Amino acid sequence: MRLAAAFLCLALWSPAAVKIEKVPYQGWPNCYRITNGEVELVVTSDIGPRVMRYAFLGGENLFKEFPETLGKTGGEQWQLIGGHRLWVAPEAVPRTYAPDNSAVDVKVEGATLRAMGPFEPTTGLQKEMVVRLAAEGSSVEVLHRVHNRNLWAIELAPWALTMMAPGGMAVAALPPRGTHDKMLLPTNPLTMWAYTDFSDPRWKFTRKYLILRQDPKNSQPQKAGFFSPDTWGAYLLGSNLYIKRTKADPSKMYVDYGCSYETFTNADFLELETLGPMTKLEPGASVEHLERWTLHRNIRLTQWTDAEIDRVVLPLARR
Numbered sequence: 001m002r003l004a005a006a007f008l009c010l011a012l013w014s015p016a017a018v019k020i021e022k023v024p025y026q027g028w029p030n031c032y033r034i035t036n037g038e039v040e041l042v043v044t045s046d047i048g049p050r051v052m053r054y055a056f057l058g059g060e061n062l063f064k065e066f067p068e069t070l071g072k073t074g075g076e077q078w079q080l081i082g083g084h085r086l087w088v089a090p091e092a093v094p095r096t097y098a099p100d101n102s103a104v105d106v107k108v109e110g111a112t113l114r115a116m117g118p119f120e121p122t123t124g125l126q127k128e129m130v131v132r133l134a135a136e137g138s139s140v141e142v143l144h145r146v147h148n149r150n151l152w153a154i155e156l157a158p159w160a161l162t163m164m165a166p167g168g169m170a171v172a173a174l175p176p177r178g179t180h181d182k183m184l185l186p187t188n189p190l191t192m193w194a195y196t197d198f199s200d201p202r203w204k205f206t207r208k209y210l211i212l213r214q215d216p217k218n219s220q221p222q223k224a225g226f227f228s229p230d231t232w233g234a235y236l237l238g239s240n241l242y243i244k245r246t247k248a249d250p251s252k253m254y255v256d257y258g259c260s261y262e263t264f265t266n267a268d269f270l271e272l273e274t275l276g277p278m279t280k281l282e283p284g285a286s287v288e289h290l291e292r293w294t295l296h297r298n299i300r301l302t303q304w305t306d307a308e309i310d311r312v313v314l315p316l317a318r319r
Contacts, residue, residue, distance in 0.1 A: 018111035018136035025052065027071015032113055034131060037137045041131060041293055044083075044108045046073050047116035049129040051142070052083035054242070056297060062235065062242045062310050064163035064269040075101045082163050082269070084292035086127045086144045089157040089255045089275055093205055096159075098123050110134070124150035128286075138295040145288050148281035157255050158276040162244060163269045168237035170212045170263055170270055171309060173317065175228045177207055189258040191225040198224075202265065206306045212263050214270035221266045225259035225273075232317045233261055233272040241299040244272055245292045252277035294319065 018036050025031035028046040035041075035057060042053035053061045065082040072079075078097040080144055087096050098120045105116045117127040130143040130167050164170070176187045192198075200222055204211040210224065232245040248260035256262065262273040276289035294316065301312050 018110050018133050034133050036133055045104045047101050048104045049117050050083045050085050062237055084162045087159040089159040095123050141292040142291045145286050148288040151283050153279040153280055153282050155280050157278045158287055160291050161271050161273045163271055164235045166214050166216045168214050169234050170235045172210050172233040172261055188227045191257045192258050193223045195221050208306045209309055211304050214265050216267050219267040225256055225262035227258045227260045231260045231274055234313055239298050241252045241296040243294045246274045
């Protein structure tokens with residue numbers, strides 16, 4: 001429960017400055033808008049749990065939305081909807097792809113919104129998101145919980161996926177680099193999938209960073225992942241920069257050959273993904289995974305080099 005305690009104890013969160021109201025959004029009649037007058041989020045309750053919007057007040061949504069599924073509910077198949085969602089790893093059909101097309105139980109407590117998804121009959125799991133917006137600025141905490149409602153133990157890892165709108169650039173920090181004479185042993189994995197092609201021009205590697213460009217004209221999927229104790233990924237769309245951060249534990253086992261961060265793209269979107277460690281959940285137990293988000297405007301990078309990313313992005317990611 002250490003993450004939950006840290007989540008609840010931060011002093012900067014003032015409910016008086018945060019407004020949460022029920023609103024219609026993109027065809028769903030029962031959504032919740034969270035705002036502090038600077039940024040806004042929209043959480044669905046007709047489906048989910050999902051965060052469908054994160055933007056400066058009245059500004060461009062940095063999250064991907066699929067027009068063909070907006071406003072729809074029901075159905076026995078998982079659908080591409082967009083926004084931010086909670087899955088479980090390792091990726092497998094049908095467990096990972098349990099549909100989230102049904103109504104969610106939402107409770108508002110001051111500046112905190114809790115969205116509890118329905119019991120999943122195909123998995124025996126129940127997924128929950130707790131969203132909390134700071135009184136000022138753009139800081140958001142999203143606490144993900146997976147509850148085991150089975151009568152038996154199950155092993156899984158929480159997996160938080162954010163679908164970003166097309167046309168941007170993603171960057172993620174590799175673990176601290178070193179020199180051969182001082183660091184003889186490997187420091188982190190770099191995981192590839194069968195369809196990963198590092199000759200694809202959308203990829204760029206610098207000494208410190210992994211960079212992936214979203215290209216609406218390139219339909220070939222690409223994915224890669226790695227481990228870092230201080231896991232963060234950022235996405236620059238126009239002059240708006242989204243950053244998500246989490247902490248990873250080197251003493252624990254992570255899926256996909258040890259990934260705490262993964263990124264995926266195709267012609268429609270780009271995903272920033274963080275993962276918690278593999279956990280054995282006893283019946284009735286739950287596991288938590290905390291992400292911290294920030295949004296920044298008027299961000300300009302003249303070139304995607306270590307020096308420029310260190311200058312522009314890294315100070316924001318370390319806040």
